[in-house]
Amino acid sequence: MFKSIKLSPTELPRSVVIYVDGEKVHAHAGQTLATALLGAGTVPFRKTAVSGAPRAPLCLMGVCFDCIVEVDGAQSVQSCMVEVREGMRVRLPSGARRVEAAA
Amino acid sequence: MKSGNNAPSSEERRSSGSFTHDLIILGSGPAGMSAATVAAACGLRTIVLDEQSRAGGQIYRNVTVAPESVKELLGRDYCHGASLAERFEKSGVEVRYGTLVWDVARDLTVTAQQSGRSFNVRAPQLIVATGAMERPSPLPGWTLPGVLNAGAAQIALKTAAQVPDGKVVLVGNGPLLLLVACQLLDGGAAIAGIIETSPAANKRRALKHLTLAATCPKILGKGLRMLWRLRRAGVRFVRHVEDVRIEATDDGQRMRAVSFLEGGAAQRIEADVALLHHGVVPNTQITRLLRVDHSWSDEQLAWHPTTDAWGETSLSGLRIAGDGAAIAGALAAEASGAIAAIGAAVAIRKLDAKRGDELAKSWRSALKHQQRVRPFLDALYRPPEWLVDCADDTVVCRCEEVTAGRVRDMARLGCEGPNQTKFFSRCGMGPCQGRMCGLTVTQILANTHHRAPNEIGTYRIRAPIKPISLGSLAALASAPNQTLQKKEFKS
Numbered sequence: 001m002f003k004s005i006k007l008s009p010t011e012l013p014r015s016v017v018i019y020v021d022g023e024k025v026h027a028h029a030g031q032t033l034a035t036a037l038l039g040a041g042t043v044p045f046r047k048t049a050v051s052g053a054p055r056a057p058l059c060l061m062g063v064c065f066d067c068i069v070e071v072d073g074a075q076s077v078q079s080c081m082v083e084v085r086e087g088m089r090v091r092l093p094s095g096a097r098r099v100e101a102a103a
Numbered sequence: 104m105k106s107g108n109n110a111p112s113s114e115e116r117r118s119s120g121s122f123t124h125d126l127i128i129l130g131s132g133p134a135g136m137s138a139a140t141v142a143a144a145c146g147l148r149t150i151v152l153d154e155q156s157r158a159g160g161q162i163y164r165n166v167t168v169a170p171e172s173v174k175e176l177l178g179r180d181y182c183h184g185a186s187l188a189e190r191f192e193k194s195g196v197e198v199r200y201g202t203l204v205w206d207v208a209r210d211l212t213v214t215a216q217q218s219g220r221s222f223n224v225r226a227p228q229l230i231v232a233t234g235a236m237e238r239p240s241p242l243p244g245w246t247l248p249g250v251l252n253a254g255a256a257q258i259a260l261k262t263a264a265q266v267p268d269g270k271v272v273l274v275g276n277g278p279l280l281l282l283v284a285c286q287l288l289d290g291g292a293a294i295a296g297i298i299e300t301s302p303a304a305n306k307r308r309a310l311k312h313l314t315l316a317a318t319c320p321k322i323l324g325k326g327l328r329m330l331w332r333l334r335r336a337g338v339r340f341v342r343h344v345e346d347v348r349i350e351a352t353d354d355g356q357r358m359r360a361v362s363f364l365e366g367g368a369a370q371r372i373e374a375d376v377a378l379l380h381h382g383v384v385p386n387t388q389i390t391r392l393l394r395v396d397h398s399w400s401d402e403q404l405a406w407h408p409t410t411d412a413w414g415e416t417s418l419s420g421l422r423i424a425g426d427g428a429a430i431a432g433a434l435a436a437e438a439s440g441a442i443a444a445i446g447a448a449v450a451i452r453k454l455d456a457k458r459g460d461e462l463a464k465s466w467r468s469a470l471k472h473q474q475r476v477r478p479f480l481d482a483l484y485r486p487p488e489w490l491v492d493c494a495d496d497t498v499v500c501r502c503e504e505v506t507a508g509r510v511r512d513m514a515r516l517g518c519e520g521p522n523q524t525k526f527f528s529r530c531g532m533g534p535c536q537g538r539m540c541g542l543t544v545t546q547i548l549a550n551t552h553h554r555a556p557n558e559i560g561t562y563r564i565r566a567p568i569k570p571i572s573l574g575s576l577a578a579l580a581s582a583p584n585q586t587l588q589k590k591e592f593k594s
Contacts, residue, residue: 001249001376002265005290011170028263030168035263043357044248050504054356056248058501058539060255061161062154062569063236063386065502065534066246076534076570080258083156 001056002038018088027084034060034067034080042092045069045079049096069093124148124197124226126447127213129204129389132160133184133433134425135232136191137440141462143194145448150197150224152204152215158188160234161254162433164261167192173264176289180325180433181261187437206566207389211420216571220578228420228447231390232440235383235426238405239539240275240490241507243497244349245379249358253283253380266290269375272361274347276301277484280380281329288336296339296372298363300381302487303343309483316479319472341365341372345489349377381486384542385427391564393418399556402481403430405542406561413446413463414439422446435473438466491546499547500540502533510544514551520560521545534570537562 014029020042027036034057037045044054045067057067060080070091071077075098079090125147128135135151136158142149159166163184166174174182199217206214211229214221237252244250253273259265266287272295273284284297316323333340344363350371352359362371384405387397396409396417407429414422424443425436445463448454454462493499495508505528513524521537521544524530530544531537537544541561549559 001268002259002263003268005173005176005260005264005266007170007172007264011172031263035259035265038259039263039265041268048504053246053504054248055246056357057251057255058245059237059252060258061236063535063538068534081154 001041001043002035004039016084016086016088018084018086018090020090021092029084031084032060032080033069033071033082033084033088033090034078036084037067037069037079037090044092046092047094052095122226123224124150125451125453126150126228126230126444127152127211127224127226128230128232129153129213130160130232130234130425130427131155131158131191131198131200132162132232132234132425132436133187134234134427134436134440134443135160135230136187137437138230138232138424138444139196139198140187140190140194141441141444142447143196145444145454147228147444147448147451147453148226150199150226152199152202152213152224154201154203156200158191158198158200159184160232161258162234163188164258166261169261170264173260176286177261178286184433203569203571204389205568205571207393209393209418214566214579216575219572219575221571221575222579227451228422230414230422230424230440230443230447231427232424232436232443233386233389233427234436235430236386236538237379238381238384238486239543240379240381241493241497241499241540241543242274242347242349242379242490243494244351244358246498246501246504247349247351247358248356249375250349250377250379253280253378254383256287256376256378257283260286260290266292267376267378269293270295270373271376271378272296272298272372272374273378273380274298274300274361275380276486277380277382278326278329278480279383280378281326281333283378283380284338285329285332288333288338294336294338295374296341297333298344298347298361298372299340299342300344300347300487300490301342301484305483305485308485309479312479312482316476319476322473322476339372341370344370345487346494381490382484383426383430385429386538387427388536388538388564388568390416390421390423390427391561392566392568393421395421397561400429402478404486404546405430412442413449414443415446415450420450431470431474431477435470438470438473441466442470491543492550493543499543500528500530500533500537502535502539503529503531505530505540507543507547510547511551514548519548519552521548521562522560524548525562531562536564536568 025040055066058064067079126149128151131153166184202217204215212225347363350360360373390408397406422443424440449459
């Protein structure tokens with residue numbers, strides 16, 4: 001849904017690999033998970049608990065909660081508020097969050 | 104709860120003397136950075152907490168690390184933030200980034216979370232510099248993927264050097280809409296049109312404030328230059344539109360077009376991304392949590408916490424700086440941040456009152472200058488009435504998917520305020536905690552009941568103001584400031 005603008009070779013950030021529902025996605029160090037997913041064309045980010053409607057980010061500044069995904073096992077993470085990390089595992093949620101028994 | 108009515112009085116708590124700092128500042132945007140720099144110069148033991156990972160707030164987001172070509176694209180106003188951030192960093196003030204403030208008690212104890220663990224800080228003075236957020240634009244179809252706020256596109260540019268892919272339409276009004284359009288053009292985005300929602304009557308209303316605004320020719324000049332830039336690039340402008348709707352693709356998975364009425368005729372622009380903007384409004388989550396006085400601004404169509412000349416609210420020691428008090432822009436925020444910090448220094452006797460007045464003088468004139476253009480901009484870019492008179496099928500509460508029609512039905516059944524409609528429908532009860540629907544619900548109820556927003560009120564905000572885990576909460580029990588916690592509950 002988003003594309004990168006042209007940067008000079010010296011400005012290109014380090015590449016980072018994350019996994020979205022098991023698929024490899026290339027991202028840039030320093031960018032938020034939400035912009036990485038937008039750059040990868042991920043649509044939607046999630047399906048709502050109420051009606052299953054598709055959603056993707058609206059605000060990218062931590063207000064709307066429409067970009068929430070699962071990050072490394074933690075549910076309901078605002079993807080616009082976390083930066084990508086090498087090897088980050090992302091799951092796109094569908095419906096209500098799971099209730100898990102403690103290990 | 105700590106913020107409840109049974110808590111010890113703020114005077115009792117404050118006399119206990121167990122402060123971790125002289126001043127706590129929430130947010131490191133222009134207001135927070137400026138306040139911190141001034142506070143440090145006055146010798147105040149200051150701590151700044153910010154949810155983002157770097158200084159800058161939204162307006163100067165990422166300014167300390169953005170590549171040169173991005174900075175160039177964003178322009179001189181953005182780069183001004185770099186010098187402010189440099190002074191802020193040099194001030195030596197203690198800063199905690201990646202820190203989510205989730206509670207503030209009436210005695211100004213701040214509870215925050217960093218790396219999944221909660222902790223407390225406490226000071227006799229607190230400056231809330233949490234700024235503004237974009238006014239929600241509840242249009243039918245605005246929940247579809249591909250629909251973002253215009254500010255979101257700018258954040259993607261600032262933090263990831265990205266612009267929307269495919270055709271983009273911008274919908275709404277205001278200086279930021281034009282600025283984002285110019286920046287996206289420069290970034291290589293394909294703009295299919297700018298759909299302006301200002302009613303024709305706005306111009307007439309704005310005209311009477313033009314004389315005052317004309318005393319700030321630089322600010323007006325910026326606006327004109329943006330308009331020329333867009334015209335020269337041949338961007339299609341559609342004006343005074345009504346009944347804007349976002350259309351979904353056949354499979355309903357994302358947006359594909361924006362339809363609207365132009366002079367009563369149905370029009371449609373196909374696009375992959377729609378960027379919405381109807382100005383920005385103060386983020387009042389913390390001031391609402393603290394139950395300080397607010398009033399409805401008919402000029403800015405938003406809630407303003409009541410503040411005095413030093414940014415102090417109706418709760419002693421609690422100050423608001425920047426757009427969180429009223430929308431006036433980044434340069435005004437820098438000035439009001441400095442003024443609030445001087446006020447804090449005087450209040451705790453680190454600064455003589457007379458010296459405080461002298462120090463604040465130049466900041467006050469800078470603030471006044473920035474405020475002179477506001478009545479003109481507020482009138483010119485007043486959101487259209489129809490934005491909150493939205494069609495019954497419009498989703499108002501995005502989290503719980505409550506429509507405008509449902510809110511109106513509840514009003515007719517006797518719900519008088521947002522807390523009742525929330526109780527009956529969960530409207531405003533989702534993870535965003537009413538941030539996205541609060542203003543709209545108040546305005547819909549006011550219109551349905553033919554009453555003023557001040558009489559209708561808004562949601563009661565309670566901690567935690569953002570979701571946190573139980574594990575984070577548990578960390579409070581083992582925190583080093585545990586004694587402070589125990590003492591507080593005993594008193």
